[in-house]
Amino acid sequence: MRSLLAIVAAALATTAWGLTIPPVPLSVQQSAPPLVMLVSGKDHRLFYEAYNDASDIDGDGTLDIRFKPGITYLGLFNPNYCYTYGVPSLPQGFTPTRTTPDGRCVGQWSGNWLNYVTTSRIDALRVVLYGGMRDVDTETQTVLRRAYIPQDAHSWAKEYTSEAVDAYRISDYTPVPQPNAGKRHFFGNVTRTNGVDCSVLANCSNLPPWLSVVENSTSRVWKWASSEAPVLADVQRLEENPTPRRTNYTVRVSVCTPGFTQGCKQYPSGTNKPTGLLHEYGESGAMQFGLLTGSYDNSMAGGRLRKVISSFTDEVNARTGQFTGATGIVRSYDALRIRDHNNGMTNPRYRGPFLTDRGPLPGEFPDWGNPVGEMMYEALRYFAGKRQPTSTYAGGGRAMDDAVGLPAPAWDDPFDKINSAAKAPLCGKRRPELSPPRPARTWPV
Numbered sequence: 001m002r003s004l005l006a007i008v009a010a011a012l013a014t015t016a017w018g019l020t021i022p023p024v025p026l027s028v029q030q031s032a033p034p035l036v037m038l039v040s041g042k043d044h045r046l047f048y049e050a051y052n053d054a055s056d057i058d059g060d061g062t063l064d065i066r067f068k069p070g071i072t073y074l075g076l077f078n079p080n081y082c083y084t085y086g087v088p089s090l091p092q093g094f095t096p097t098r099t100t101p102d103g104r105c106v107g108q109w110s111g112n113w114l115n116y117v118t119t120s121r122i123d124a125l126r127v128v129l130y131g132g133m134r135d136v137d138t139e140t141q142t143v144l145r146r147a148y149i150p151q152d153a154h155s156w157a158k159e160y161t162s163e164a165v166d167a168y169r170i171s172d173y174t175p176v177p178q179p180n181a182g183k184r185h186f187f188g189n190v191t192r193t194n195g196v197d198c199s200v201l202a203n204c205s206n207l208p209p210w211l212s213v214v215e216n217s218t219s220r221v222w223k224w225a226s227s228e229a230p231v232l233a234d235v236q237r238l239e240e241n242p243t244p245r246r247t248n249y250t251v252r253v254s255v256c257t258p259g260f261t262q263g264c265k266q267y268p269s270g271t272n273k274p275t276g277l278l279h280e281y282g283e284s285g286a287m288q289f290g291l292l293t294g295s296y297d298n299s300m301a302g303g304r305l306r307k308v309i310s311s312f313t314d315e316v317n318a319r320t321g322q323f324t325g326a327t328g329i330v331r332s333y334d335a336l337r338i339r340d341h342n343n344g345m346t347n348p349r350y351r352g353p354f355l356t357d358r359g360p361l362p363g364e365f366p367d368w369g370n371p372v373g374e375m376m377y378e379a380l381r382y383f384a385g386k387r388q389p390t391s392t393y394a395g396g397g398r399a400m401d402d403a404v405g406l407p408a409p410a411w412d413d414p415f416d417k418i419n420s421a422a423k424a425p426l427c428g429k430r431r432p433e434l435s436p437p438r439p440a441r442t443w444p445v
Contacts (some may be wrong), residue, residue, distance in 0.1 A: 061190030282312025302393025
């Protein structure tokens with residue numbers, strides 16, 4: 001035994017003497033771009049508010065229960081700009097008019113305050129990844145749009161009382177004056193779906209994404225925003241005399257306009273476009289990306305591939321920066337939505353039964369379910385070159401996914417150098433988890 005060990009040791013020693021040890025880690029020297037599979041839930045929690053007034057956003061050990069001017073809030077708006085609503089180039093939406101060093105915009109809308117009030121989680125995720133969902137995307141204009149938020153518990157509202165209570169003046173951040181003594185302003189986010197059958201997707205997702213402002217109410221915000229459905233309904237339900245005033249603003253915003261290009265990228269055509277991490281690392285070829293999300297048809301199990309790992313450049317026009325509409329990550333994230341609200345009905349409810357004695361069955365609650373572990377498992381199988389999804393996860397059909405607009409490409413082996421989209425050598429495996437998202441990117445200054 002001793003002689004055998006000596007022979008093995010000698011062989012290993014001889015092999016080691018013939019090696020040239022590199023001065024830096026091998027991973028640093030790799031020339032192939034890393035492969036990134038984005039693994040993302042799609043369940044209803046993506047459509048809650050990003051800033052829920054129950055989190056310590058700035059990490060100072062105290063819950064941030066109101067707007068805090070010292071925090072820079074991520075969202076569709078640039079926190080360093082002031083905005084005007086309803087200009088000729090965008091009658092239903094906000095347009096930047098000037099910069100602000102501290103976020104205050106007396107007589108106008110503060111971008112930082114609008115981000116705090118209007119941003120949903122899916123909005124924050126879209127902004128971080130690719131600059132936000134584009135409602136208008138031409139060579140001359142880009143307009144971002146807030147997510148579809150149905151008129152149920154997903155909608156939300158903020159309350160403002162006074163400088164003494166809230167530690168800032170609402171008139172410094174909006175064109176809304178200070179409330180009268182003993183009264184409050186409410187700021188609600190909703191898509192007005194009550195009385196609308198959403199079985200045809202466009203019937204509801206094309207409705208305006210409202211910021212509803214109620215001025216000088218004697219009630220509290222929960223009576224309006226957390227009441228029996230439909231929530232954020234007509235102010236007459238507040239039963240006040242006189243009835244408070246309600247004004248609805250559509251949460252759309254012109255971005256990258258002349259003179260207001262902070263955080264934008266200029267393309268060869270001269271067009272400026274909002275960008276995100278996918279642009280930063282994908283357009284240059286520094287990384288290749290794929291996407292795997294949950295499914296509406298089989299929401300309680302597994303996940304489904306939406307884009308094989310490949311270049312992001314097929315999703316962006318290299319000359320103008322416009323999205324090409326190619327089946328991929330941007331199109332998939334833009335397609336995510338609350339699907340089953342008012343599906344085949346007009347009263348504010350979902351099709352699934354009220355359950356007390358069992359768990360949900362596949363297909364009963366398409367907007368619920370976030371099996372992150374099984375989605376991560378599918379991502380690992382993809383990297384292992386399995387070429388086929390797990391049969392139990394792929395079951396349940398594709399009717400709802402297809403209706404929403406989620407693709408289902410055939411699997412490939414990303415390390416197949418001939419037949420795959422990535423054509424990658426064996427290196428650089430990644431699988432970030434984005435469920436649930438947390439806003440984590442700040443605007444450049």
